Amino acid sequence: MTAQAPRGRTGQGSNHAGAPVILSNLPGSFAHGVLEKRHPALIQQVRSAYPYSPQQRRALDNLLEEITDGSITPLDTNAFDHEAWAAWGSDYFGRSWLDVPFLWAESFFYRKLLAATSYFETGPWQGIDPFAPAKRAELHSSVVDEELRALDALPSRSAPEQAEMLLQSSLWGNRADLGFRIENAAPGAIATNLVVDDSTSLWSRLTEVTPGTVAVVADNSGRELIPDLVLIDHLLQRGYAAAAVLHVKPYPYYVSDATMSDVIDSLRRLVHAPGQAGEIGRRLWDAMGTGRLDVRSHPFFCAPLPYSAMPEDLRDEFGASSVTIVKGDLNYRRLVGDRHWDATTPYEDLTGYFPSPVAALRTLKSDVIVGLSQQQLVTLEASNQEWRTSGTHALVQAPEVTR
Numbered sequence: 001m002t003a004q005a006p007r008g009r010t011g012q013g014s015n016h017a018g019a020p021v022i023l024s025n026l027p028g029s030f031a032h033g034v035l036e037k038r039h040p041a042l043i044q045q046v047r048s049a050y051p052y053s054p055q056q057r058r059a060l061d062n063l064l065e066e067i068t069d070g071s072i073t074p075l076d077t078n079a080f081d082h083e084a085w086a087a088w089g090s091d092y093f094g095r096s097w098l099d100v101p102f103l104w105a106e107s108f109f110y111r112k113l114l115a116a117t118s119y120f121e122t123g124p125w126q127g128i129d130p131f132a133p134a135k136r137a138e139l140h141s142s143v144v145d146e147e148l149r150a151l152d153a154l155p156s157r158s159a160p161e162q163a164e165m166l167l168q169s170s171l172w173g174n175r176a177d178l179g180f181r182i183e184n185a186a187p188g189a190i191a192t193n194l195v196v197d198d199s200t201s202l203w204s205r206l207t208e209v210t211p212g213t214v215a216v217v218a219d220n221s222g223r224e225l226i227p228d229l230v231l232i233d234h235l236l237q238r239g240y241a242a243a244a245v246l247h248v249k250p251y252p253y254y255v256s257d258a259t260m261s262d263v264i265d266s267l268r269r270l271v272h273a274p275g276q277a278g279e280i281g282r283r284l285w286d287a288m289g290t291g292r293l294d295v296r297s298h299p300f301f302c303a304p305l306p307y308s309a310m311p312e313d314l315r316d317e318f319g320a321s322s323v324t325i326v327k328g329d330l331n332y333r334r335l336v337g338d339r340h341w342d343a344t345t346p347y348e349d350l351t352g353y354f355p356s357p358v359a360a361l362r363t364l365k366s367d368v369i370v371g372l373s374q375q376q377l378v379t380l381e382a383s384n385q386e387w388r389t390s391g392t393h394a395l396v397q398a399p400e401v402t403r
């Protein structure tokens, strides 16, 4: 297996010029906190998740030392993607983790964590997801039992109500992010704060043309992926989509990001559930068997680059879909560019390069935000809440449909 760096070493297309790239070297900033607190805590969590060998433990300790006191070192030259990372990181090796783009530093951290746990090495640990114990515990929790049972109420609702409920649950499912919960152990009250709600535009898109292929770029597994799958079932069942493609990560990433094996685990969870959940699970299982639901995982989904730098083959795939729904915070950062944008920059201005109409469903968990009105921004800034990063606020952004 080899990996090549997509064009553009730092991947910043022309649409992404103009605002400063987010770095992590500002004490007190969200990005600084992720590198200073979240990453070391994650290493400890992974270290205690498995009976790793002395060599793996040493590698994890070395990584901890590197991210706290050292400078960035490249991957081993025998790593399958060494060349791609050598190109993406050529300006960054030897520097402090805090001084390079936040998106790059986070992505490389997760890649190095996999290297330390021998994830790609031929041998007994190959393919063992370091985050699987946490993902499994969540998937088999009683909270998920309750969420699955709640689906039994669906048939008593009208079709438009069902559509709206399922969209909302896919959106708020994004709060269930295991990396985020490392620092926010007790997520506060369920929030209802939608800072932008373009769901009408999204539904218009989905109904305006003959049903095509809807692409969903997944984010977290478990409590986010299940509502995503339920939404996909609804789109297929109700004729909003003739087919669906679910894009997942090719390997474990950002703690709970969904991989193919997480899709299978979630589907099995649905299939074995009673009531509506079981029916939905069996329909999705069949849809995979007939190709109406296709799951794909392009290497670009783990690249430290914005979507404006996507390679040609992925561009063609998205270009073939009637609508692409992009889930979560990290995907949002990559969609609009991980920069200190003026929050009133129009969403369409930054996403016009995308090869299909693209909708973002995201709870706000990092500094990036665009598409707000000036008035809204003033109100939010005056609210004294950490509205950009605490996951209490959310958005549905989609390009306006002009007839």
Ligand SMILES: O=P(O)(O)OC[C@@]1(O)O[C@H](CO)[C@@H](O)[C@@H]1O
Residues within 6 Å of the ligand: 034, 106, 174, 177, 179, 180, 219, 220, 254, 327, 328, 329, 330, 331, 333, 363, 365, 366
């Ligand atoms: O993409 P997701 O799962 O919604 O969120 C990912 C996240 O927890 O990780 C990043 C910081 O590590 C932030 O962008 C965000 O808070």
